[in-house]
Amino acid sequence: AMEKKVVRSKVGEKVSLPCCHQIPSSEGLHKYRVYWQKNITDVVLAYSEGNMISKHERYRNRTEMDPRNLTLWISPMEILDNGSYQCIVQHNSIVVCDESVILFVTADFSKPNITAEVFADSCESTEMVITCSSHGGFPKPKISGALNNVSVEWNASWVSESSFSPYNVTGKLQLNVTKDVNITCSVEYSGFSTSTSLLIEKTNDCVVPPVPPPYNVITASIIIIITFILATILAARYLSRHACSHCCKRQDSVEEGVKEYAKAPMSSKETAETSSV
Incomplete structure (x- = not known):
């Protein structure tokens, strides 16, 4: 069996599917009848005797066919355009061509957004939950990451309305941070990828309380202080x-001196009286 051709495109682009x-x-x-079908059951468009005889409603105003090489052009691309397309060509009621081409349509994911939520903090470490999210892409992506260039595995979850709808992806990672770390989150899809890095700093600068002295040192210090005060x-x-006591002795000496001084004149008077007799 002939290997099927594969065409890749992105949402919003214009793509050509070869016949x-x-x-x-x-x-x-x-002179030909040409059918372009999708997944065998849906007729994208059909020509007979040079005129278009059928066109799928979903492809209206989005498709055209080259009248010479029968290439099918689709623009702008949508996620629902994913699938297998078949070109069937008949000439004089004989099938001269019947081949399929696989179309893969991707939609770019948004640049991942990384957030950090702290739920326990101490001087030694910080426990936090890192969340990485991206949205609006297709197909279902793979989320990966690195912590200081060492691979880490995210706890990932995906949300999409259907298998052919854009995806939102969220990854969570629980960390015990003891120093500054650089974390990278990458979203990979259909050969494409987008990534973001975030530096998480350990910002809690604690002052370590002084170690109290032993009990015997405290007791000895108290005794010394009390002894000094006493x-x-x-x-x-x-x-x-x-x-x-010095003040009292000095006062007694002064009083005695005064008394002796007072006695001296009286002695002189008595001497004078004796002389006159």
Whole structure:
């Protein structure tokens, strides 16, 4: 069996599907019947005696056929255009060509968005959930990633309305971060890929509390402080009493001097009286 031709395109582009027969320049389309079918059952368009006799509603205003090489043009591409197309050519009621071509249509995914949610934090580490999401692409993608250039496996989930609808993909990764890390998320689909990187910084700068001294050190320190305070109080009292005793002695000496001075004139008077007698 002849290997089927494969054509790849993206949503919004214009694609050409080749047919297996080319009409000679000496003949015209009016001598042929041409059928372009999809998945055998749906007639995309059909020509007979040079006139279009059928066209699928979904391909209206999106298709045209080259009258010489019978190439089918489709524009703009849609996801639903994916499938197997068959070109059948008849000449004088004889099938001269019947071949299929596979059309793969892809839709680009959005650039992945990476977010980080912290749910536990400490001085040593930060526990967080990393989420990578991308949407609007086709076909169903594969999500992969790397942590500091080391491959990691995401817990992925996909959402799509049907097998021929755009996909949204989300990947989650639980990390215990102890230092700055660089994480990359890649979305791969049908030979294409898109990726994003994010630097996650360990920002919690903790001040480690000082280690309290042992109990015996605390007890000894308290005893020393109390002893110092008591010694200071006793010294203050001693100095106060010593100063007062000096003051009292000095006052007694002054009083005695005054008394002696007062006695001296009286002695002189008595001497004078004795002399006069």
